[in-house]
Amino acid sequence: NGGLIAELESESLASWLNMTEGKTVLISNLDISVLFRHRTYPIVLEYLPIQLQIDDAGFPTQVEQENNLPPNTIASVRWIKPPTKCTAEQRKAFALMHITDIHVANNILQDGICINNEHVSI
Known part of the structure; x- marks a missing residue:
């Protein structure tokens, strides 16, 4: 469905990407529209x-x-x-x-x- 799943090397990196700062840095470096979905x-x-x-x-x-x-x-x-x-x-x-x-x-x-x-x- 056009999605991207990222497997991260550490829980601390995953926690950082869950915060506003991490999301902002990732979005600015990808140069595409990003929607974060949390796994359930x-x-x-x-x-x-x-x-x-x-x-x-x-x-x-x-x-x-x-x-x-x-x-x-x-x-x-x-x-x-x-x-x-x-x-x-x-x-x-x-x-x-x-x-x-x-x-x-x-x-x-x-x-x-x-x-x-x-x-x-x-």
Whole structure:
């Protein structure tokens, strides 16, 4: 799709490129239009109650606070199959949660996550 992925030699260089100064230096040396996209790590949440309002803008923040995660760690949460497409008898569905930090994603995969005081299968 015309993109460029840069693999960097150190975390300190990656951190520097994440800051405004690093982005400015890179853009001035490339002489092309640049859009920075941050990588996210998808995690499937199994058997979430479909009455959960995961589409609400505040839902990721609520889950972050409940699990003592750093702010903005959860980039997004969405249903894999929207509840409107589920049968009337169906009470649970799978969702996809995108995490911005690889270490947090790995911890969630190892330990799971709580949503509304209920441990969710991963």
